[in-house]
Amino acid sequence: MERPCLSRRHALLLPASAAGLGGLAACAPEDQGFGTAEPLRAEEGSIPLADVPENASTLVNFGGQQPFVLLVRGTGEDVSAYSGYCTHNGCALRQEETELDCPCHGSRFDATSGEVLVGPATRHLPSVEIVVEGDQIRRAS
Template structure:
């Protein structure tokens, strides 16, 4: 009796392999979509404070390792900053109005406070130290 080209064991592995590869593709670096907000670019490591709208949150690309920072500005120099990456799995967040959404697993965060609104993330976004000097916002080193 001749053996078939595709064994039952190998046939059963095909759907599992395809699902695994699809999952890896979904978390790849190609998704840097930021929803309705394109991040501002901080040339030379700083951004002008007047480029950041008052009473709003804005994603900023400061460059370097983990460059995306959520700046939350009140009025004047009232400024808070949070990581722009999900605390669940480290994916870059998308800004959608008053929320930050994780495209990888669906976590959502409050764009004003960094608090978790929907899991699987369980930890709020960590604060990022920034300073305002001479009208420019920079990450503290």
């Protein structure tokens, strides 16, 4: 009986194949890192203030550079904004209730302050300048 033999060449290809498949799975086009929390789309570069609920946070796509922004609204026109990307490795964050989760390495951030709750990230989310004009919110130029 002949025993199966794994050549050195095939043995060396196994880890590379597994890594490649894992990388493709992590970057699937249908999952932009937001899971079930689809960001709002700012069609004309701004969104209505009414689309961001009071005392809540909302992911928004303003388009252009770093399109995903976390808007945190208190009451009235009290709105602040943070980057929608993990400070550990730059992955798009997924919003889960009052937390933002990084699907790449498991970091979690507070959705109201941008502070790190769980690593490996060690830096809080950087703030993003926005402008509230009348009933519209837009990124500052």
